[in-house]
Amino acid sequence: MDSKTLEDFKQKLLKEKEHIEENLAKTETDKKGVDREYETKFTEIERDPEENADEMEMYESNLAVDETMKAELEKIDAALSRMKSGTYGICSNCQKEIPLERLRAYPQADTCLDCQK
Ligand SMILES: [Zn+2]
Numbered sequence: 001m002d003s004k005t006l007e008d009f010k011q012k013l014l015k016e017k018e019h020i021e022e023n024l025a026k027t028e029t030d031k032k033g034v035d036r037e038y039e040t041k042f043t044e045i046e047r048d049p050e051e052n053a054d055e056m057e058m059y060e061s062n063l064a065v066d067e068t069m070k071a072e073l074e075k076i077d078a079a080l081s082r083m084k085s086g087t088y089g090i091c092s093n094c095q096k097e098i099p100l101e102r103l104r105a106y107p108q109a110d111t112c113l114d115c116q117k
Contacts, residue, residue, distance in 0.1 A: 001089050005100070009107045010083055016107070017076045020069050027066055031059070075108040082110070091115055 082088040089098050093115035102109055109116075 001097075001100075006083060006088065009088070009103060010080070012107045013076050013079055017073065017080075020073050020076070024066065024069055024073075027062055027069075030062060072108070075110070078110065079108040 079088060082090075089103060090096070091098050091112040092110045094112065096112055098109055098112045102113055
């Protein structure tokens with residue numbers, strides 16, 4: 001891979017990383033809001049269990065999104081460190097070059113499509 005293409009992918013990855021970090025920061029703030037709401041709810045004498053269940057569900061799906069974003073962030077960091085060590089774009093499983101069109105669609109890919117299956 002030539003250095004210009006590599007630089008392009010690097011910029012893409014850094015942008016994506018920034019984007020995810022922003023989103024993560026946002027859900028952190030949301031979670032704090034939900035926690036506070038729970039505290040006030042629990043001090044009330046009459047609670048609606050149905051409503052609490054709904055909120056719990058929302059809270060849990062937020063956590064799942066969080067996990068996905070964190071996993072994605074790890075992949076991006078791994079891709080950036082592969083760039084430093086000069087192994088970016090090489091399949092971690094079969095050691096062949098990952099096709100450029102796959103990297104364009106998913107720059108943090110560390111395996112080729114054959115190994116992905
Ligand atoms: Zn492979």
